Amino acid sequence: MTTVVTARGCPYKCAFCQPLENNHFGKALRRRSVDSVIAELKQIKTLYSPECLMIHDDTFFLQRRWLEEFIEKYPEIGLPFWAAGRADGICKNPDLVKCLVEVGWELISVGFESGSQRILDKLKKGTTIEQNLESAEIIKSTGAKICIDGKGTLSFEQTDDDAGSLVARDRETGTTWNVAGHALAGPLVGTTLSPAPHWNQLFWFSWSTFKPGTRVHQADPA
Ligand code: SF4
Numbered sequence: 001m002t003t004v005v006t007a008r009g010c011p012y013k014c015a016f017c018q019p020l021e022n023n024h025f026g027k028a029l030r031r032r033s034v035d036s037v038i039a040e041l042k043q044i045k046t047l048y049s050p051e052c053l054m055i056h057d058d059t060f061f062l063q064r065r066w067l068e069e070f071i072e073k074y075p076e077i078g079l080p081f082w083a084a085g086r087a088d089g090i091c092k093n094p095d096l097v098k099c100l101v102e103v104g105w106e107l108i109s110v111g112f113e114s115g116s117q118r119i120l121d122k123l124k125k126g127t128t129i130e131q132n133l134e135s136a137e138i139i140k141s142t143g144a145k146i147c148i149d150g151k152g153t154l155s156f157e158q159t160d161d162d163a164g165s166l167v168a169r170d171r172e173t174g175t176t177w178n179v180a181g182h183a184l185a186g187p188l189v190g191t192t193l194s195p196a197p198h199w200n201q202l203f204w205f206s207w208s209t210f211k212p213g214t215r216v217h218q219a220d221p222a
Pocket of ligand 1: 010011012013014017018021058059086111
């Protein structure tokens with residue numbers, strides 16, 4: 001895999017990101033021409049033959065006209081790529097998401113951040129829970145994979161589902177999970193949590209129910 005940057009800066013005001021973002025890159029979004037990006041990628045392909053690409057813009061899915069030109073010219077590169085978009089932008093431009101997936105946007109990172117509207121508002125995210133859910137549905141319909149941007153961690157609270165069974169809901173996306181770690185409903189439906197390593201054969205969920213403050217450490221390789 002290799003990385004490329006097509007733009008610096010972001011016009012949004014998320015409280016956990018700004019004003020650092022503006023201090024680093026300036027207040028205006030500055031983007032390279034599509035031709036410049038394609039020329040760099042051709043050179044990278046010749047030199048390193050990468051199998052995939054990470055487009056490391058803070059928010060790649062911005063500026064419709066630029067993206068349309070990218071869709072037209074990117075097929076000569078043809079590598080599958082990871083890039084980030086916002087839920088609101090994805091909801092407003094589902095046709096553009098579909099076209100980008102067709103030319104290689106295989107892994108779509110979205111800053112859902114929280115399943116609570118109160119938290120989203122506190123974070124000044126500028127998005128809604130409904131947009132989080134709708135954008136996840138749009139991505140799912142294209143066949144691309146979603147990568148959740150919420151600091152890479154899910155935190156859970158216990159709740160009851162409609163049938164009165166005990167389930168867990170994560171605060172970052174609002175997805176509900178059963179005790180086996182399968183997502184039952186919400187943006188991550190269909191996915192399964194990876195088991196956490198632990199010191200004996202006790203099922204982690206059982207242990208953590210009684211000892212919710214337990215910390216899990218990665219063992220040092222011998
Ligand atoms: S959209 Fe992303 S890059 Fe822009 S301010 Fe929010 S978190 Fe930062």
